[in-house]
Amino acid sequence: MWVTRRYRFPAAHVLAHPSFTPDENRRIYGKCANPAGHGHNYGIEVTVTGPLDPRSGRIIDPEQLDAIFERFVAARFGHRMLNADPAFAQRVPTAENLAQVIHAELAPAIERAGTARLARVRVVETRRNSFVYGEME
Amino acid sequence: MVRLTRAIEFSSSLCYARPELSAEENARLFGRQASQHGHNYRLEVTLRGEPDPVTGMVIDLKHLQELLEREIMARFDHRDLNRDTDFFEKDPPTPENLGRVIERLLLAALPAGCLDRIRLQQDEDLWVDLIEPLA
Numbered sequence: 306m307w308v309t310r311r312y313r314f315p316a317a318h319v320l321a322h323p324s325f326t327p328d329e330n331r332r333i334y335g336k337c338a339n340p341a342g343h344g345h346n347y348g349i350e351v352t353v354t355g356p357l358d359p360r361s362g363r364i365i366d367p368e369q370l371d372a373i374f375e376r377f378v379a380a381r382f383g384h385r386m387l388n389a390d391p392a393f394a395q396r397v398p399t400a401e402n403l404a405q406v407i408h409a410e411l412a413p414a415i416e417r418a419g420t421a422r423l424a425r426v427r428v429v430e431t432r433r434n435s436f437v438y439g440e441m442e
Numbered sequence: 443m444v445r446l447t448r449a450i451e452f453s454s455s456l457c458y459a460r461p462e463l464s465a466e467e468n469a470r471l472f473g474r475q476a477s478q479h480g481h482n483y484r485l486e487v488t489l490r491g492e493p494d495p496v497t498g499m500v501i502d503l504k505h506l507q508e509l510l511e512r513e514i515m516a517r518f519d520h521r522d523l524n525r526d527t528d529f530f531e532k533d534p535p536t537p538e539n540l541g542r543v544i545e546r547l548l549l550a551a552l553p554a555g556c557l558d559r560i561r562l563q564q565d566e567d568l569w570v571d572l573i574e575p576l577a
Contacts, residue, residue, distance in 0.1 A: 306538060311567040352571075360460070361471065362536040367568055368473065442573060 307424055307441055308364045309352040312374050314383030317344040318398040334397075342386065347400075348429035349378065349407060352441055355421035365421040373418060377410045400430040404438035444500050445558050447488045450510050452519035455480040458534035459524070472534065481564050483540075485514060487548065490558035501556065513547045537562055541570040549574075 320337035321330040330338040387398035425439025458472035491500040523535040563569035
């Protein structure tokens with residue numbers, strides 16, 4: 306069984322690799338390379354799995370997961386420029402990379418909190434684009 | 443193999459409580475979930491199988507809807523999960539536990555091997571998935 310909780314935060318980014326010229330970045334990333342930036346209402350779906358605690362009837366306490374997400378993800382990336390975060394100093398803040406960074410931040414925190422483990426992270430960048438890192442089956 | 447999904451929605455009231463605990467202990471264990479509240483649940487039922495060579499259908503959706511009305515809607519829609527069913531006398535109706543009850547009801551009512559998965563959404567921001575292993 307898998308439990309999924311959905312979160313949201315707005316953030317800005319520029320898709321541009323520091324080692325490419327502005328022309329190369331425009332060719333690769335198109336309008337997403339606008340140096341002034343642009344932003345999204347990110348939707349983040351966090352899926353965990355693990356044994357069902359017989360007493361609480363839960364795999365994870367959603368309020369505990371909310372606190373972990375707030376501390377490790379929302380407070381760090383919400384209402385921020387993603388490119389300014391150290392995680393994106395060397396890599397472009399695409400939604401693919403964001404999904405992996407969020408997965409790497411959440412996985413150890415969820416494991417420390419109890420018996421659940423992180424299965425996957427889905428980043429819904431716009432209503433038309435979404436990205437999944439991790440497995441559910 | 444083809445998978446098909448049918449969704450239903452039902453509204454129920456509930457509270458989390460363990461009978462062996464006092465009201466204060468339940469409130470400490472379950473927080474605000476220990477108070478009576480309610481949800482608009484959404485249940486997505488996915489079946490798998492080979493389409494019948496004549497009808498082209500894995501299952502007649504009319505029959506599936508009747509089964510869902512009988513097994514799920516009649517039990518849970520506009521009902522109280524604690525008072526109107528006997529599934530949660532010991533265990534709280536968390537999405538995990540309600541998902542397991544629904545899985546058990548559907549496995550018993552459907553032809554063997556055709557339930558693929560269910561997704562039970564408590565609201566837009568919290569849901570459980572239960573996936574049946576392939577035989």
